[in-house]
Amino acid sequence: MPTLVSHPDEVKVISRRFGQGAADIDKYIELDGYKAVQKAIAEGPDWIINTMKASGLRGRGGAGFPTGMKWSFVPKQSEKPKYVLVNGDESEPGTCKDHVIFLHDPHAVIEGTMIAGLAIGSKMGFIYLRGEYRYLLKIMEKAVADAYAKGFLGKNIFGSGIDFDIVTQSGAGAYEVGEESALMESLEGKRGVPRIKPPFPAVVGLYGGPTVINNAETIASAPHILLMGGEEYAKIGSERNGGTRLFGISGHVERPGVYELPMGYNLKKAIYDVAGGIKDGKKLKAVVPGGSSCPVLLPEEIDVGLDFDQMGKAGTMLGSGGIVVLDETVSIVEFALRTIAFYQHESCGWCIPCREGTDWIKKTLTRVYNGGGSKKDVANVQYLAENMMGRTFCPLGDAAAMPTLGFVKKFRKEFEDYIEGHKAGTPIITVEQLVGAH
Amino acid sequence: MPDVTFTVDGKQITAPAGTLLIEACKSAGIEIPAFCYYPGLSLQAACRMCVVRIEKMPKLQTACTTPVAEGMVVSSETPEIAQARKATLQLLLGNHPLDCPVCDAGGECELQDMTFKYGAGESLYAEAKNHREEQQWSPVVYFDRPRCILCYRCVRMCGEGMDVFALGIQNRGSSAVIAPNIPAHQSPDHLAHLDCEQCGMCIDACPVGALTSGAYRYKTRPWEMNHVATICTHCGDGCKTTLGVRSTSDGAEIVRGDNRDKSGINGDFLCNKGRYAFDFANSPERITAPLVRQPDGSLKEVSWEEAFAHAGKKLRELRDAKGGSSIGVIGGNRLTNEEAYLLQKFARTVLGTNNIDHHRTADYVTFAQALAGQQGRTASWRDTQSYPAVLIVGGDPTNQAPGTAWNLRADVRLNKARLYVANTDEIKLRRQAKAFLQLAPFGYGALTAYLAGDAASASNAATNTSALDTFRDAVKAEEKLLILIGSELRGADLKRLIEFGLTIPGAKFALLSDYANSRGAADMGLLPDMLPGYVPVSNPGPFAEHNAPTKNGLNMLEIFEAAGRGELSALYVVNSNPISRYNVDPAVLKDTFVVVHEMFMTETAQLADVILPAANLYEKGGSVTNSYGDLQLVQKAGDRAGVRTDFEMIVRVADKMGADIKALVPFGKGLRADMGQSRGAQSGEADRHAVWLTANNLEPKLSPFDSWAILDEIQRLVPGYNLLRLQLLSGNDQHLEPAAASAASANRRDLVLPSGDTLFTSGTLGRFSPALNDVQRYQGNEPLIQIHTAAE
Amino acid sequence: MSTITNSIFSPETAARFDRLVTLYPVKRSALVPMLLYAQDEVGYVSDAVVTEIAERLDLLELDVRNVLSYYSMLRTKPAGKYNVQVCTNISCMLRGGYEILDHCKHKLGIGHKEVTADKVFSLEEVECIGACCWAPAMQVNYDFHDNLTTVKVDEILATYRAGQGKDVK
Structure with missing residues (x-):
């Protein structure tokens, strides 16, 4: 069971009920549960959307799109039914924040789904969890059943005359399904291959109907925002980055864990204060700041605020909030290889640049890692990654290319030294393993 | 949709709003490369070759998914775009085998063309290419996985186009692969197979050599063939098929059928038969010398002269002795219009009979x-x-x-x-x-x-x-x-x-109707009661000049009934097999003199006194009319030494009967001189032709063997066939409408007998097509493949 | 009673599938979870599973295979009773994921995607399972085990071997 951590700098909004047994519906109600949805019913869709806009909440899946605006894009009138789709296909390496939400506060996800439904005029929501999260799916299923039993879901919710249903759905192992259109495909029983955009899901989404797709954390934030007020929530964060966020700090830190910090919180402080600094007193080598797809930061680059804009300025991304910390013992060649191996394994194969690009970068880095590299290989890897950037069907290609470019650009010397036989760090992947694994 | 105006590479283009950029550019003569895009099939945006730069867009955009919009400013070919395309090609070529010299698609490969254009010649990789053995998915479909670039055209063609859904995409990432619907582990031979309509559309759509044709693979190179666009001889749709032809020692062999230029009425489409079932023409079982029945009952190869002389002499004697009404004529469904017209004119004006019919497959x-x-x-x-x-x-x-x-x-x-x-x-x-x-x-x-x-x-x-x-x-x-x-x-x-x-x-x-020229056979009057254009025999109107008998003749069944009564002195059959089709007792013809034009020793040919080896529709020129009444040009593609067109043979027999050839075939008035193009220059026919012409003191440039010579008469006399000559000769289809008078009485005997052909049979030709026989065996003789579908 | 006669699934699973297809606007939506639940019961996605699911959802078997081959948790060959899935992705790798994997290989005597002779265990190296902050982590079937050490792995494997491990499906 994931251990809960805590730090004085945390601002507990979404994690307010963590560790208090809120998976139990009565406990949840006792902790102000299902008040927000009733308020939403009373105040109406425009109020919900305006509150969400005022909160400055930006998508917690990684893209950081303003949530209130996303909801406002859904047409008021639609021939086809509208849907809310909660993305709990949490798969970005370094990310385990939704994991704790489903575990500790499943009803917040349900309530948030209902709020999104009310905002856009939808009668049905889907909560999609990655297949590996079976035990969390069970928790969600029970929570949904309990909500139905209380009459919170189904016909005429809270006497409003509005019906709302929620179906929980399990994936079966595919990172790409975390992309919103691939998620819809998967939910429709198909291969998790992304769709051509436009049309965007807000117009033509699930089953052809207008659809709002939000990350589970985004959705679970909604009830808190409605209760505390959009402006209040916005105040917690930094400019244009409202509220708090769950940051998962993992890797070589003393106290890894999921911490709720205000948007804009300093990355260096997060690593050294909140997570207790580098494990075993070692020196920091690099930080992958927002899940494995974010370009790596050097120790001298981490004095930066954790929000979408400041991280963008620093040449990387806030991503999914999974901060992976690398100490001095890590071989970047190996780390880059392990990263691209993941994307190669998870590329859906639909488009050529991603399918072939990830494969050739992995092959080349494998050879380099095994001692058969030449200097030209580093240039080739960079060339391949540069030619994937912005050219692929969906963001997975960029997600694979960006970290690769980060590694080869910022650690070029380490790659070249490695090729010449001066191996930095302590390699831990054996050849046999890599070949066997993928 | 209203038109919008936009700019591509500085050129102003107008197109209906909503048109895809790639199509709008194509119409304006700007070609944007694409592997996955295929007109009429769903959009994929997977190959990323069609990327273009559109002003105000942050990234390169795919032209195949972008609808044109007013004021859009597009660059289709800049160094940035060329680099993107080059990089994509480099990625593909990482695993794509460079076996172009032996690949069927070599010379006709879109990947090859693009590589040539964007110059992704140098390799970035040191790793070996992934090799997989080629797989035979069916008698006609082979799959070479390493060559596959995953454009998904085949999958969509099969599903969306054919409604068969026999191809899928399996696995993911670099392991993704096109998969047929019978997995290896469920197959008796442990190899993956296709259970489908075997149309080969997947092969046609494949931009590379990943899917290749069982009939054509490793046979020749595209540039070593002549490509002749003609009309498929099989069903009544009248698809254009492009036959790839190669010279052989005894003529010209058809090695490939496909839909190369897609210029025909059939657009993208060609079925199994149009694509593969040309091979009957190459059959070793073809009759390639005239045969005449000997007193001992055996058939003996004779010279053409002897065969024509014998047939002409006997027919003349029988006509003169027993009257034209004792002679029956049966024509085929795969003759050209010109041949069918000539045959009925021969029957009515030379043999003097209206006893003429054909295997009717619809009541035209x-x-x-x-x-x-x-x-x-x-x-x-x-x-x-x-x-x-x-x-x-x-x-x-x-x-x-x-x-x-x-x-x-x-x-x-x-x-x-x-x-x-x-x-x-x-x-x-x-x-x-x-x-x-x-x-x-x-x-x-x-x-x-x-x-x-x-x-x-x-x-x-x-x-x-x-x-x-x-x-x-x-x-x-x-x-x-x-x-x-x-x-x-x-x-x-x-x-x-x-x-x-x-x-x-x-x-x-x-x-x-069922065959390539079933409609034409009816239109051209291969009927006992109707002259060409459905003019009643009894009231010949424009055909009065032929002075033919005005009493209705015997129909197909009556002809054999007459034979059974001993009243049929002669039977003249042109590329038809009534004995088998109507289950006729061969004994009824024991006292009938039978002349048969045939390719194969059919049940009917076996009873013949004279067998004249015939060319098929792929070996002659002329026109055919499909079920709908669309007239199209047939061009000579293949050739076989020792066979002649039905047109020529009818003329030669008529000549030997002493008929006035200039009256039968009004040549010399024609518009189109034939220098042997429509017959076999390769097999010396032009020479034979010239010899005959000289012997008869005829103008050497125009010949009665030229089926075009009679088109003028068809055009002049046959109601509804007032065709546009230029339209026909340029290979375009034209729709003709019958112009019949309404019926006096509707008491005609119903003689329609559907062929009962399936996707994998085609009358006599099907029996002699190895490809069709293979596919039929493979698909378990299913008369109809009802492919179960997704309920979407 | 199941809507399918002669279902290969247990009455409970068959009934569950009957209901599952009714939950969605389009019944094909049940495909991915159905394949996973069928695998939970049968041990893998067998041909018979493909056939029945295709029938339940009015799909071609090819459609089912296209989808099934896309998702990495679905398998067409039996795994061990307990499928040990060790994460070696970046966060786990930094905290000893490969050591855990090696240890499992050594301990079980099998490699990636192999099954022990007694069919009790199978082993898989998997991508990130969303337990990064409690790394290194693994799953035995669906149950998470985190903050692993080789000693802890030994205990976990022993518990499963003794038939006392959690196995919630």
């Missing part, structure tokens, strides 16, 4: 008569691509006219056409239908009676009579309706259905 006489006096009421095959509503009564286009079925599916898919199907069987096209009316067995007559207003017939037409009412009302509510009629409807039934249809102002009709 009633069709023409029921539409007498109507204009613009017959449908071209092209209408099936675009009509907003289509009713099919009877028939099963999927099996009998696959091109029609293709068009109807496309019409439903792309134009949201409403398809209504009424059939006694659950034909596959019901899956595209807005409404499917299941008729009771033999319920067509009752249906037409019901449609004519006889409510009492409802219960005989369909079990569900309320569905019948709904169906009729829906059909009647259509303003523009295409009514396709199967051969089950004949005589009075057919007439009633057409009369019902005529109450719908925008309705057009077509009657589907």
Whole structure:
């Protein structure tokens, strides 16, 4: 069971009920549960959307799109039914924040789904969890059943005359399904291959109907925002980055864990204060700041605020909030290889640049890692990654290319030294393993 | 859609709003490369080759998914774009084998062309390419996985285009692969296979050499063939097929059939038969020397001169002794119009008989008569691509006219056409239908009676009579309706259905028949009671100049009945096998002198006194008319030493009978000189031709063997065949409408006998096509593949 | 009673599938979870599973295979009773994921995607399972085990071998 951590700098909004047994519906109600949805019913869709806009909440899946605006894009009138789709296909390496939400506060996800439904005029929501999260799916299923039993879901919710249903759905192992259109495909029983955009899901989404797709954390934030007020929530964060966020700090830190910090919180402080600094007193080598797809930061680059804009300025991304910390013992060649191996394994194969690009970068880095590299290989890897950037069907290609470019650009010397036989760090992947694994 | 104006590479272009950029550019002469894009199939945006720069867009955009918009400013070919395309090619070539010199697609490969253009020549990789053995998925489809670039054209072609869904995509990432519907582990030979209609459309769509044809693979190189566009000899749709022809020691061998330039009436489509079943022409079983029955009963190879002389002499004697009415003539469904016309003229003016018929596969006489006096009421095959509503009564286009079925599916898919199907069987096209009316067995007559207003017939037409009412009302509510009629409807039934249809102002009709020129055989008067153009024998009108007998002749069955009574002195059969088709007792012909033009030793040929080895439709020039009445050009592709066209042979026999050849074939007045192009220069026919011409003191540039010589007469005399010569000669289709007089009496005997051909059979030709036999065996002789589908 | 006669699934699973297809606007939506639940019961996605699911959802078997081959948790060969899935992705790798994997290989005597002779265990190296902050982590079937050490792995494997491990499906 994931251990809960805590730090004085945390601002507990979404994690307010963590560790208090809120998976139990009565406990949840006792902790102000299902008040927000009733308020939403009373105040109406425009109020919900305006509150969400005022909160400055930006998508917690990684893209950081303003949530209130996303909801406002859904047409008021639609021939086809509208849907809310909660993305709990949490798969970005370094990310385990939704994991704790489903575990500790499943009803917040349900309530948030209902709020999104009310905002856009939808009668049905889907909560999609990655297949590996079976035990969390069970928790969600029970929570949904309990909500139905209380009459919170189904016909005429809270006497409003509005019906709302929620179906929980399990994936079966595919990172790409975390992309919103691939998620819809998967939910429709198909291969998790992304769709051509436009049309965007807000117009033509699930089953052809207008659809709002939000990350589970985004959705679970909604009830808190409605209760505390959009402006209040916005105040917690930094400019244009409202509220708090769950940051998962993992890797070589003393106290890894999921911490709720205000948007804009300093990355260096997060690593050294909140997570207790580098494990075993070692020196920091690099930080992958927002899940494995974010370009790596050097120790001298981490004095930066954790929000979408400041991280963008620093040449990387806030991503999914999974901060992976690398100490001095890590071989970047190996780390880059392990990263691209993941994307190669998870590329859906639909488009050529991603399918072939990830494969050739992995092959080349494998050879380099095994001692058969030449200097030209580093240039080739960079060339391949540069030619994937912005050219692929969906963001997975960029997600694979960006970290690769980060590694080869910022650690070029380490790659070249490695090729010449001066191996930095302590390699831990054996050849046999890599070949066997993928 | 209103037009929008936008700019590509500085050039201003106007196109309807909503047009895809790639198509708009193509229309303006700007080619944007693409592997995955295929017109008419769903969009993929997967290959990323069509990327272009559009002003105000942050990234390169795919032209295949971008609709044009007013004021859009596009660059289609900049260094940035060229680099993106080059990089994509480099990625593909990482694993794509460089076996172009032995690859079937070499020279016709889009990847090769793009590599040539963007110069992704240098390799970035040190790793070995992934090799996989080639797989044979069916007798006609081979898959070479390493060559596959995953453009998914084949998958869409099979699913969306063919409604077969036999190909899928499996695994993911760099392991993703095109997979057929029978997995290896479920197959007796542990190899993956395809259970499908074997149309080969997947191969046609493949931009590289990943999918190759069992018939063609490793046979030759594209540039070593002559490519001749002609009309498929099989069904009544009349698809253009491009035959790849290569010289051999005894003529010119057809090595490939495909749909190379897609310029035909069939657009993208070609079925199994059009693509593979040309191989009967190369059969070693072909008869390649004239044979004459000897007194001992054996057949002996003789010279052409001897064969013609013998046939001509005997026929003349029998005609003179017993009268023309003792002679029967049976023509084929795969003759050119010119040959069919000549055959009936020969029968009526040289043999002096109206005893002429052909294997009728649809009742075109009633069709023409029921539409007498109507204009613009017959449908071209092209209408099936675009009509907003289509009713099919009877028939099963999927099996009998696959091109029609293709068009109807496309019409439903792309134009949201409403398809209504009424059939006694659950034909596959019901899956595209807005409404499917299941008729009771033999319920067509009752249906037409019901449609004519006889409510009492409802219960005989369909079990569900309320569905019948709904169906009729829906059909009647259509303003523009295409009514396709199967051969089950004949005589009075057919007439009633057409009369019902005529109450719908925008309705057009077509009657589907079974062979390449079944329609032409009827149009050209291979009938005992009808002259060409459905002019009654008794009232010859324009044909009075022929001075032919004006009494109706014997029909197909009556001819053999007469033979049985010992009253048939001679029978002249041109590329038809009535003995087998009508199950005729061979003994009835024991005292009849039989002349047969044939390719193969058929049941009919076996009874012949003279067998004249015939060329087939791929070995001659002329015109044919498809089921719909669309006239198209047939061009000589293959050649076989020792065979001659039916046209020439009829003329030669007539000549030996002492007929006035200039009256039979009014050559010398023609517009088109033939220097041997339409016959076999390779096999020395031009010389033979010249020798004969000289011997007869004839103008060497125009010949009575040139089937074009008679086209002038057809055009002049045959009602409804006032064709556009230039349109025909340039290889374009033109729609002709019959111009019959309405019928005096409808008491004609129903002699329609559907061929019963499936996707993998084709009358006599099918029996001698190794490809069709292989596929038939492979598909377990299923008469109809009903491929189960997703209920979406 | 199941809507399918002669279902290959247990009455409970068959009933669950009957209900599952009714939950969605389009019944095909049940495909991915159904394949996973069928695998939970049968041990893998067998041909019979493909056939029945295709029938339940009015799909071609090819469609089912296209989808099934896309998702990495679905398998067409039997795994061990307990499928040990060790994460070696970046966060786990930094905290000894490969050591855990090696240890499992050594301990079980099998490699990636192999099954022990007694069919009790199978082993898989998997991508990130969303337990990064409690790394290194693994799953035995669906149950998470985190903050692993080799000693802890030994205990976990022993518990499963003794038939006392959690196995919630």
